[in-house]
Every structure is written in C-alpha cells, then in structure tokens.
Amino acid sequence: MIKRPSSEYALLGALMTGPRHGYEVNRFLGETLLSTWQISTSQLYTLLKRLEKDGFLVSAIEAQDTRPSKRVFSITQEGETAFLEWVHSPAVHARDLRVEFLAKLFFFEHLSLKGADKLISAQTQSLESARNRLFHQRKDEKDPYRDLVGSFKLATLEAWLSWLENEAAPYSQMRCNPDGI
Amino acid sequence: MIKRPSSEYALLGALMTGPRHGYEVNRFLGETLLSTWQISTSQLYTLLKRLEKDGFLVSAIEAQDTRPSKRVFSITQEGETAFLEWVHSPAVHARDLRVEFLAKLFFFEHLSLKGADKLISAQTQSLESARNRLFHQRKDEKDPYRDLVGSFKLATLEAWLSWLENEAAPYSQMRCNPDGI
DNA sequence: AGAATCATGTAAGGGGTTACATGATTCG
DNA sequence: CGAATCATGTAACCCCTTACATGATTCT
Numbered sequence: 001m002i003k004r005p006s007s008e009y010a011l012l013g014a015l016m017t018g019p020r021h022g023y024e025v026n027r028f029l030g031e032t033l034l035s036t037w038q039i040s041t042s043q044l045y046t047l048l049k050r051l052e053k054d055g056f057l058v059s060a061i062e063a064q065d066t067r068p069s070k071r072v073f074s075i076t077q078e079g080e081t082a083f084l085e086w087v088h089s090p091a092v093h094a095r096d097l098r099v100e101f102l103a104k105l106f107f108f109e110h111l112s113l114k115g116a117d118k119l120i121s122a123q124t125q126s127l128e129s130a131r132n133r134l135f136h137q138r139k140d141e142k143d144p145y146r147d148l149v150g151s152f153k154l155a156t157l158e159a160w161l162s163w164l165e166n167e168a169a170p171y172s173q174m175r176c177n178p179d180g181i
Numbered sequence: 182m183i184k185r186p187s188s189e190y191a192l193l194g195a196l197m198t199g200p201r202h203g204y205e206v207n208r209f210l211g212e213t214l215l216s217t218w219q220i221s222t223s224q225l226y227t228l229l230k231r232l233e234k235d236g237f238l239v240s241a242i243e244a245q246d247t248r249p250s251k252r253v254f255s256i257t258q259e260g261e262t263a264f265l266e267w268v269h270s271p272a273v274h275a276r277d278l279r280v281e282f283l284a285k286l287f288f289f290e291h292l293s294l295k296g297a298d299k300l301i302s303a304q305t306q307s308l309e310s311a312r313n314r315l316f317h318q319r320k321d322e323k324d325p326y327r328d329l330v331g332s333f334k335l336a337t338l339e340a341w342l343s344w345l346e347n348e349a350a351p352y353s354q355m356r357c358n359p360d361g362i
Numbered sequence: 363a364g365a366a367t368c369a370t371g372t373a374a375g376g377g378g379t380t381a382c383a384t385g386a387t388t389c390g
Numbered sequence: 391c392g393a394a395t396c397a398t399g400t401a402a403c404c405c406c407t408t409a410c411a412t413g414a415t416t417c418t
Binding site for chain 1: 416
C-alpha cells in the first residue's frame with residue numbers, strides 16, 4: 001500500500017457514512033475533529049480533488065435552485081479499503097500519536113467499528129518497543145547532551161504509554177463497547 | 182522582531198563561534214545537533230543564502246589550491262542580536278520543545294552562555310500556564326472525545342514539566358555552571 | 363442594511379524533501 | 391581502483407497556509 005499524506009484519511013473517514021459535498025465535510029471536521037486535525041478550507045478542496053483523481057472518491061455535480069450547485073463526493077471501494085487499513089494500524093512514528101492516533105479513536109466510535117482495543121494494544125506495543133530501543137541506546141551514550149535528548153524522548157514515550165493505559169483504553173471500552181460485550 | 186523560520190537559528194548558532202563555510206556548518210550540525218535538528222544539505226545552502234540576503238550573515242569566497250573554493254560565512258551584528266534573543270526565549274508553542282528548546286540548551290553549553298536556569302524557569306512557567314488553561318477548559322468539556330484529547334495534551338504537558346525539573350535543570354546546572362557559582 | 367451562511371475554488375508563497383550535477387583528492 | 395571526502399549548488403516536487411474571488415440567500 002502506497003503511503004498517502006495522512007490528512008487525506010480525515011476526509012475519507014468523513015465520507016465513510018455516506019456521500020457529502022466539500023462544504024459539509026468541512027463543517028463536519030470543524031465540529032468533530034477540530035481539536036485534533038485542522039485542515040484549511042482551500043486545502044480541503046485540493047485534497048478532495050486529488051483523492052478523486054487517484055480513485056479513492058468519485059464525485060457528481062448536483063444543481064440547486066436557490067443555492068450554488070455542489071459537488072457531491074462518494075467514497076469508492078478502493079477508498080474504503082485504504083481508510084480501513086489506516087484506521088486499524090497504529091501510528092508508526094511516535095510524533096503521529098497526537099493527530100493520527102487520536103483521530104483513529106474518534107473514527108472507531110463515530111463509525112461504530114470494532115477492535116479499538118486491538119488498535120490500542122498494537123499502539124502500546126509500538127511505543128514500548130521504541131522505548132526499549134531508546135533504553136538500550138542510552139546505556140552507552142557518553143555525550144551528556146545526547147543523553148538529555150534521550151531523557152526527553154523517554155519521558156514523552158512513558159507519558160504516552162501511561163495515557164494509553166489510563167485514558168485511551170477506558171475511553172474506548174466505554175464508547176466503542178458500552179455494554180461490555 | 183520579525184519571526185523567522187526556526188531552523189535558521191541552528192545555522193546562526195553554528196556561526197557564533199566564528200566564520201565557517203557551508204560544508205563545515207553541515208558537519209558541525211551533523212556531529213552535535215543531529216539527534217535534535219535535521220537540516221538537509223541542500224536546505225542548508227538555501228538557508229545560508231537567505232540569511233545573507235537578509236543581512237544576518239556576510240560571506241566571502243575563499244580560493245583553495247587542491248580543493249574546490251569555498252564560501253565562508255560570518256555572522257553580522259544583526260545576526261548575533263537575533264540569535265541571542267532567540268536563544269534566551271522559551272518556546273512559545275509546546276510542540277517546539279523537542280526541537281527548539283533542546284537546541285537552545287545545547288547552545289547555552291556550546292557557547293558558554295549564562296542564564297540557562299532563567300530560560301528553564303521561563304519555559305516552565307510557559308508550560309504551566311498552558312497546563313492551567315487546559316485544566317480550566319476541561320472542567321466544562323461535555324464531549325468525551327474532546328475530553329480525551331485534553332487528557333492527552335495534559336499528560337504530555339505534565340511529563341515535560343517533570344522533565345524540565347528533573348532532567349533539564351540538573352543538566353544545565355552541571356554543564357553551564359559546573360562550579361556551582 | 364449589514365452580517366453570516368452556503369458553496370467552490372485559484373494564486374501566491376513558505377518551508378521542506380529527494381534527486382541530480384560537478385569535479386578534484388585522498389584513503390583503503 | 392573504487393569509495394569516501396571535500397564543496398556547492400539547482401530542479402522538481404510536496405504539503406500546507408493565507409489571501410483573494412464570486413455571488414446568492416437568509417438571519418439579525
């Protein structure tokens with residue numbers, strides 16, 4: 001699977017519940033993912049156009065009487081596949097947690113997907129292995145500055161691991177599986 | 182003071198100890214700040230050119246017998262002023278901690294500057310006020326997803342505050358003021 | 363009457379990346 | 391003899407942002 005710019009997945013996710021035109025997608029993202037993922041209006045239209053060019057969306061113009069006509073986008077099979085693969089995979093780089101991982105959790109609830117617990121444990125494992133690698137590196141780190149940098153990364157990783165356990169896991173249990181099945 | 186792209190300050194800092202040509206700056210950054218700040222070679226030359234155009238650097242070509250001639254850059258008064266202002270100011274956005282704040286600590290030691298403790302306490306105050314703002318916002322946050330996002334940001338801020346206290350502060354005391362004066 | 367909403371875009375620029383080009387010298 | 395070092399750049403592309411353009415309609 002070719003890597004695509006991550007912001008496109010926000011748009012694919014917004015179209016997973018059915019066709020929408022650009023303005024609606026924009027409003028939807030503003031109401032739900034604003035605290036996580038900010039996509040400017042002009043960028044939104046650019047991304048939609050590119051996603052259609054690449055076969056992840058198809059569009060049709062819809063005329064209106066009293067309003068400007070609008071271009072309604074629908075997600076294709078290929079688009080759905082790409083979105084579902086993305087949403088089930090942990091963020092590869094730790095720096096993608098804040099935006100991408102949080103957005104994935106959002107879509108799990110918004111689309112009533114199952115397996116949020118699996119995503120969380122996969123993400124936990126990914127961060128744990130990063131932490132272990134860092135731990136080893138730091139053992140024979142002579143340079144005090146690089147050691148300080150290591151301590152910063154380590155502190156961040158550990159905070160995020162705690163957050164995954166104490167906040168993300170309970171949230172997903174409550175929201176994505178409210179009856180405890 | 183007009184805001185400049187932050188990666189330029191790495192170059193200004195590299196020239197604070199005296200004139201260097203591009204290749205040397207590149208090597209210096211690769212040996213010292215690689216774990217923090219990655220600047221590609223081509224970008225380096227672009228930045229040096231722009232810094233000269235804007236009056237922060239001046240350059241002179243130096244011919245060599247057995248080697249390609251090189252362009253040696255020196256920092257101007259304006260450049261020094263800009264660098265010193267930058268290096269003494271805390272990172273405005275929390276996301277700039279990883280790169281910019283760590284780099285500032287590096288330069289404090291590398292250039293034997295005084296006042297690293299002041300920078301650290303200013304940065305601490307900045308993060309604390311961000312944490313307090315977030316704390317207030319979260320009190321009347323009804324939406325569970327936005328609350329989760331808030332908990333992530335809070336966890337990150339608190340980890341960094343601890344790191345400032347337990348790692349950065351001792352490091353700067355040891356490195357920038359080894360005799361405890 | 364003026365502001366907000368609906369609706370879609372283009373243009374310009376900013377900061378960054380990778381790939382490519384050149385060419386001598388010195389090291390293994 | 392080939393690889394790494396020295397040394398400087400250009401070209402193309404990528405993602406993104408801000409500003410601008412348009413124009414009807416509905417709310418205050």
